[in-house]
Amino acid sequence: MMVWVLIGLMACVTYANRLVFLLESIKTMPSERFNVFLSYSSYAVLTAIWAPIVLQLDLDKGFELAGNDYVIAASVAAILTVLRLPSILVVLISIGLFGTIRFLL
């Protein structure tokens, strides 16, 4: 029973974080200046998620790369994107390269 209560409460917490600013009862719309701030949210959050996957900081060993396969394939993905390749190709090519380095070389 306690487990069910825990699941229910955790679901309430995660759902509340997602829902709160979508509620109609929250009347205030973000100001124009705040919208400028928010327009950088996807760049900031996505980078904050992927960067530690590729670059890891180990307190004992110091700065450490997750592995050459990660760094090389991520760099290739970045370069291909800047060269304006369609994102589906970027993802397929860099994953293919990652797999090749990791499992075949």
Place this chain on the structure above:
Amino acid sequence: MTRSKNTAFWQGVAAMLPLAIACIPWGILTGALAIQVGFTPIQAQVMSLLVFAGAAQLSGLTMHAAGAGFMPILGSTFVISSRHLLYSLTFRKHVDGMSAPMRWTMAFVLTDEMFAVSEADTRRYGVFCPTYALSSGFTFWFLWGVSTAIGIFAGEHINNLDDLGLDFAIAATFIAMTFTELRRFPVFATMLASGAASVLLKPFLPDSHILLASLLGMAIGYWLHKADASQSEAASQGTEI
């Protein structure tokens, strides 16, 4: 550009597939861990379908196994999932004028992955598409549920999931979504600051590094954006004279 709802629906599903597949190992891990700490299969499955937040679930399960009480578990759940507040704020202008059930449904599938693909789509088409957001969101929810189920029933037989490096697919997808605008200096600075801060903060603040690094990056983007805007304003005033 305009497109039919049908097209938008399938584009949303397709855009989500690489991310959803990359998250399958975490789903399996979540399902397997839930069984290990004493959840019944139904509880483990319902947890993924309702809580629907990988990092928060793994942390909650680990804390529960260590005998933590409700408040510490819920506190950690809140901190880990608090970056969704940012998504919710960013979506605020998208859902303006939508019905309440639509808003509640949208919020239910507002994950990192859905936010990522949906914002990229909004930039591409210049307008937010609810069909795309919902189809990509529920694609992820469905595969999260399926991968949890695999973990529940086969978790003990699957080894070395970590060795596959499937998390690289997440990095690749997010890079492809964000580096498109790298030539805009405020975007470049936002990403540099947020990425560096996230790597540096992670060992110290494993629950909240993503949120804090993001806020720092956004603040820098905002500040440079303002500086950019006032500079070009000054320049245009200069030409008038």
